Amino acid sequence: MRCHNAASISDSGQSDQSRVQWWSVDWMFVASIIPPMVTAAMPHAAEGATPAVAGSANCLIVDDEPSVRRSLSRTLQAQGFHCLEACSGRQALQVLEKTGEIPLIISDMKMPELDGMAFLEVVRRQFPDSSVIMLSGMSETTTAVDCLHLGAADFLLKPISLSELQARVSRALEKRALVLQNRFYQQHLEHQVQAQAQRIQELFLQGVQMLARALEAKDAYTRGHSMRVSQYAVATASRLGFTGQGLEGIRLGGELHDIGKIGTREAVLHKPTSLTPEEVREITELPALGERMLSPLAHESPDVLKIVRSHHERLDGRGFPDGLRGEKIPIEARIVAVADSFDAMTTRRPYREARPPVEAMGELRKVAGTQLDPEAVEAFVASYPDPSVLPIPA
Numbered sequence: 001m002r003c004h005n006a007a008s009i010s011d012s013g014q015s016d017q018s019r020v021q022w023w024s025v026d027w028m029f030v031a032s033i034i035p036p037m038v039t040a041a042m043p044h045a046a047e048g049a050t051p052a053v054a055g056s057a058n059c060l061i062v063d064d065e066p067s068v069r070r071s072l073s074r075t076l077q078a079q080g081f082h083c084l085e086a087c088s089g090r091q092a093l094q095v096l097e098k099t100g101e102i103p104l105i106i107s108d109m110k111m112p113e114l115d116g117m118a119f120l121e122v123v124r125r126q127f128p129d130s131s132v133i134m135l136s137g138m139s140e141t142t143t144a145v146d147c148l149h150l151g152a153a154d155f156l157l158k159p160i161s162l163s164e165l166q167a168r169v170s171r172a173l174e175k176r177a178l179v180l181q182n183r184f185y186q187q188h189l190e191h192q193v194q195a196q197a198q199r200i201q202e203l204f205l206q207g208v209q210m211l212a213r214a215l216e217a218k219d220a221y222t223r224g225h226s227m228r229v230s231q232y233a234v235a236t237a238s239r240l241g242f243t244g245q246g247l248e249g250i251r252l253g254g255e256l257h258d259i260g261k262i263g264t265r266e267a268v269l270h271k272p273t274s275l276t277p278e279e280v281r282e283i284t285e286l287p288a289l290g291e292r293m294l295s296p297l298a299h300e301s302p303d304v305l306k307i308v309r310s311h312h313e314r315l316d317g318r319g320f321p322d323g324l325r326g327e328k329i330p331i332e333a334r335i336v337a338v339a340d341s342f343d344a345m346t347t348r349r350p351y352r353e354a355r356p357p358v359e360a361m362g363e364l365r366k367v368a369g370t371q372l373d374p375e376a377v378e379a380f381v382a383s384y385p386d387p388s389v390l391p392i393p394a
């Protein structure tokens with residue numbers, strides 16, 4: 001419903017209330033989305049301004065002219081708004097301090113103490129979700145533009161046509177509602193997208209873990225290898241000071257370090273005799289293949305990918321796939337390399353028997369500094385002063 005009337009509020013505050021019929025269907029919608037606010041009792045204001053009172057308020061009228069305030073207030077209250085009044089920017093800020101954010105603020109430009117422009121600046125900073133409509137008796141374009149630049153929802157010239165006020169208030173509050181809704185949807189969607197991405201990654205990880213365990217279990221020589229490597233690596237890393245996410249990355253990296261072996265011919269993996277050059281190439285490509293398989297974890301678990309790619313590197317640079325030397329090899333991969341070597345030695349192979357843990361520990365120390373990281377070796381050995389507690393396969 002669109003109303004056409006000549007009702008207006010001037011600087012003298014005179015209005016023709018009897019002819020005002022400007023509550024349209026849109027207004028009902030706009031009013032329905034403005035939350036009522038519980039306001040605290042305010043000390044009586046100076047200069048006859050109506051003080052803030054306890055109750056619900058969704059509009060604050062700021063003008064040094066009592067008749068303008070009263071007129072605007074009466075008009076808006078007749079339409080369902082609960083209005084508070086203030087006679088200056090300073091008093092309006094006192095009101096806002098007590099009430100918190102008020103959805104709609106209508107403020108004059110020229111006021112004592114704190115003028116409209118300065119008031120607007122503070123409101124935008126402290127109560128950015130309040131919609132502020134500025135009023136002025138002067139038709140200066142620059143002032144209007146300045147107000148809009150500062151974040152005013154609109155700028156109205158006195159005398160104010162009530163139908164114009166209706167349209168402007170309606171538009172300002174609709175815009176505010178859309179901004180708030182948008183923000184809510186954005187935050188809600190961001191949260192949902194984040195939760196879904198995390199779930200997708202969890203499902204991917206579960207799938208990879210199940211596949212790795214199933215393939216490993218088929219082979220008597222590798223059964224339980226990944227879980228033992230993970231356990232040894234966590235014990236070593238804990239001793240080296242890893243905690244929290246860092247330790248979790250090593251646990252998972254240990255569990256998945258051989259993931260690249262999936263799909264590799266068993267005849268090659270367990271060949272008791274020397275490998276052909278082609279077979280060597282196939283083996284040396286496994287870490288990079290594993291890294292590619294786990295690429296969906298790159299963002300959330302980068303340490304896992306480092307371990308998968310670099311756990312066959314050697315300190316002397318003679319490892320693969322990149323021939324990294326010393327500290328160029330990620331520490332996480334150096335730790336897993338120690339655990340991997342130990343489990344390989346203490347597990348029976350088709351071409352040899354398992355070596356006793358104490359002997360295998362001695363072997364680790366022998367290659368510390370050339371093949372393995374000496375600190376990681378010592379941390380591993382120190383983690384198991386009693387080798388009988390090691391989860392060596394039967």
Ligand SMILES: [Fe+2]
Pocket residue numbers: 225229257258340
């Ligand atoms: Fe391994």
